[in-house]
Amino acid sequence: MAGTGSGGRAADGQTLRWGIVATGRIAHRVTRDLARLEGAELYAVSSRSEGSARAFAEEHGFAASYHDNPSGSGYQQLFEDPRVDVVYVATPHAQHFEVVRAALEAGKHVLCEKPFTINASEARELVQLAGERSLFLMEAVWTRFLPATRRALEIIRSGGIGTVRWVQADLGFPAAYDPADRLWDPAAGGGALLDLAVYPLTWAVAALGFPAGLRAQGHLNQDGVDVQNTLALEYPEGAAAQLTSSLQSAGPGTATISGTAGWIRTGSPLYNPRKLEICGQDGTIRVEEFHEEAEGFIHELRETARCIRAGLQESPLMPWAETVQMMGLLDQAREQLGLHYANDARAVTT
Template sequence: MTAFFPLPPCAAPGAPSPIEATGRTLRWGVVSTGRIADAVVSDINLLEDARLLAVSSRDRGRAEAFAARHGAEKTYHDADGMAAYLRMFADPEIDVVYIATPHGQHYEVARAALEAGKHVLCEKSLTINAAEAEELVRLAGANGLFLMEAIWTRFLPAVHRALSIVHSGELGDVAWVRADLGFPAAYDPQWRLWDPAAGGGALLDLAVYPLTWALGALGFPQLVQAAGVLNDDGVDAQEALTLTYSGGRQAQLMCSLIGAGPRDATISCTAGWLRTGQPLNNPSTIEVYPVGAEARVEEFEPVGRNFTYELRETTRCIQEGLTESPTIPWAHTVDTMRLLDGVRNQLGLRYANDGQAVVRGRR
């Protein structure tokens, strides 16, 4: 049995460092200047075959400060953020754009980039709902463009090593998975995490990481049961998910913006178990406990901030003319969004985007 997520070349044992060039240099444009963009762009600059060409923002000062900090050659800015993004997408020198806006803007911005002929790496979650994800996939396919949801955890050597151990049979058959990710986030209705218009809440921001371990070990479930807490603004502050599989196998996942936790994952098998280091979305260790044999710890050194691995896969795929990564294929992204749609239906969680029809790329 092989791991559920195909091993990307950059994470294979003995692979060259992900900063090493694999082909022609790609010219990048960046949408947004927030914290995650700051971190990812620092790793873009590590790649030998990447050139940070431009950054776009609603705020001129933020755009210029970001460009100065990271060495971007151009800035695009406008109080109407979409106007700034569209001008950047019209730049013929840009090959690929990285989108780091709040979730609620992902569909509109990614759609505009694809319509302008740009390859797209978009932060998770790719969209607010499955309908939006399906439309972006259709548009990317129709235009022969690369599109990928930026779930960096999927490309990390530690994650693939852990899943390879699980699927090797060393620990027997998988029985259950437990994973959690949470932290107490101070309430601020202006912060994207608590802003319903931005797609705020624990589900879209955090759930993909515990899900990575459940889907990697067991695949998609037969049944999902969800319970959660919505605040007065209708934003999900916390949820617990139980995923049920054939043979009685289960995964129990917790996401929270109101409580701290161990932020790790455990995979229990019939002949042993495995636990990730903290945090489960970027572990530097995995602990392996075979029944009747000596336990061991395996360690992994980061490269940059470890976004380098997803950036290498994006670069490799574009260089090779691929439109989707085998590690995060489009069908898997859409199926994940459908799973999250089902969770939201159980929680009574709604977003503004849900009421807007998606018709061939237009609202």
């Protein structure tokens, strides 16, 4: 249940000053949508590099930039700035726990890029800390907030395709091997599972709920990073989901939700579909299209701002319990795949 908090500035209608942690590709994309958000001020950015921080600030119009130096990390300096109200964390996965914890300890509201953490233990710890500090915290699974996703769920929950019995979803692309790239770097939480499988899982869980069982198959490369995986989700009374994510091969990148009275298929890519195909019991297929001025991140940003202004600690659309439970599913899959990261050692000792 979402709570009420007193941390940070959160008055109705008040401008929220945003800080951005990290300056990679996803940070640029999200910031372009943030610039369109009503009541948002692009205030500060941090990076390990002074050049990256200043270039990002100049490109997007931030008032302040911070970088690593002898006095401390760039993100810690950003968190110490009392003018920052809320931060968006766009670092590689393995750094999420450390950075989000520091932000919460400094009294900042947080929107953290997916996957929320490396494992469920880290996720539980951050949720507990946010609760103790009366701060807003949310995983940035932008797909959950998109108009197409919300419309698909509306159809499903209204019985428009009957009882859902089967979900199939895939996401993959052939990524050139580069051990220095975060996709392939085990120290950064690399691999197809944590980077891509969140999206097929999002559609399966939205349509069928969390499964009673999970079976994972896949292949690890010489660095111990998964290059491809298949997840089979098992539900009572035989409902099922088959999900694939890959850094080796391209696929249609769609989700199909099949029910006893019809089906829904998303456009591609399933993480940001602009259309839905809906087939009713009579076999007639209709198409619903969704047009966006912005790229699509604005919906999760708007929800973040709405919740902060309302004094909520968690979003009813992306509650903490579901984030922790999703990380638990990924933990199960990793255990079956033999996929382990350095962060797991900390979880064992705490």
